[in-house]
Amino acid sequence: MPNDVNEKPRYAIAAAVQLPGVSDFEFEASLTELRELAKTLGYTVTRTFTQKRAGFDSTAYLGVGKRQEIRHFVRGESASDADESEAERAPLNPLYRLSTLVAGADDAADAVSPVPIEALLVDHEISPSQARNLEKETGCEVMDRTMVILEIFHRNARSRAARAQVEIARLGYMAPRLREAAKLAGPQGRQRSGVGGRGAGESHTELDKRKIRDRIAELQLEITAMDAERKTQRARRQAHQGLASVALVGYTNAGKSTLMRALTGSEVLVANKLFATLDTTVRTLHPESIPRVLVSDTVGFIKNLPHGLVASFKSTLEEALDASLLLHVVDASDPGFERQIEATEDVLNEIGAQDVPRLRIFNKIDHVGGATTQAERAAELHARYPGCIVMSARRPQDVAKLHRAIVAFFQKDLVETELFLPWAAQQLRGEVFARCEVLEERADEDGAFFRVRGEQADLDSLREKIGQA
């Protein structure tokens, strides 16, 4: 968003534990994604600390050694500074720091960051106490994957509905963290007094927790009201135009909004950022078809989408449930696209959309690089995912192909028939063309004959009108 460019650079480091059973590829892909998420928040990740462990350290997620290494990198000091030699303390000298950067030697275990580190991003959801201990030991603010995602949603939420949904998810994330803080705070955390609106014996934390519960309830009411509004709008749309609707769903940054623009000629937000879209927008497929098709753009998915967000965005995603066809957009140029397909399908199942027909769209084929050629990748995808579409949203001929596929899906159920329009009913001629695809037209002295293709319901209602005319 607009202020990103002017903001001063902010630096962060990333850390992750590689658990047994997680492949190197999967582990790296997830870390790459965390760095992308960080970039979306305005951070540059200067270094990544990784560690293989059988499980997370219960106290502070990472093992003691790794924690010390990070502290040293961030603060230029280690836990055992007292008995450190002069040579070991040298990294504190700014000139030394600069030289390590220039030499690209910052991967060394004893390196010190040449730039101030504002945050440590952890590639898992960790417990509040793990986060706090890690923070204490490393000397910098810790954000886990969930918090990073929540923060992005928070920044990108524009509409009232999206803001309310994100706030609920954030409050849900915060609530247990308050509880932890209360436990640790001990007796001081539990001031016993009845002043300031607090009930007798109610601690600050309990008060805060109550406030959070109240706020969540209030937001939920607001959302219910907005939902009702949305439902009415949706019902009106459906009554008006029949039920032909498709929803673009898929992993964040796959190109859903770009396709939405290309398919409908509308100006929705496209950005090379994660979770650029948080609201559902609905537009008509362009050029218009018979039947008329509505296209909706939806919020993107991601691996381990925080549960609070899935729940909060359910109403937004309901648009996807209502669709007659889901266009599952996949970034074919992303080496981790299979994992992204899985993550998307998990969320779709979670919201109960498993039975909605789906068309897989492998987008960004123009962006496939490396050892595989675009033709090879396309052939491989067609073989593995029968019926899929492989395309680039940047090529008009590909967009036209997708347009045809969408129209064909909705025309499957159309019936072909003949209509006779007597000269006395010519005022309905416009309606015939609007509701049906006219394949042939001929006329005689009584009126006009049309060979048409259309939906059974539309044809029935047209015949009735003609009969009454």
Ligand SMILES: Nc1nc2c(ncn2[C@@H]2O[C@H](COP(=O)(O)OP(=O)(O)OP(=O)(O)O)[C@@H](O)[C@H]2O)c(=O)[nH]1
């Ligand atoms: N090379 C290439 N880039 C594309 C293509 N389609 C989209 N992009 C780019 O990919 C980035 C993300 O596109 P969006 O359309 O915003 O993606 P999205 O799926 O709506 O993302 P979210 O709203 O974050 O879920 C943008 O920089 C687009 O310009 C394509 O076919 N080829």
Ligand SMILES: [Mg+2]
């Ligand atoms: Mg988008």
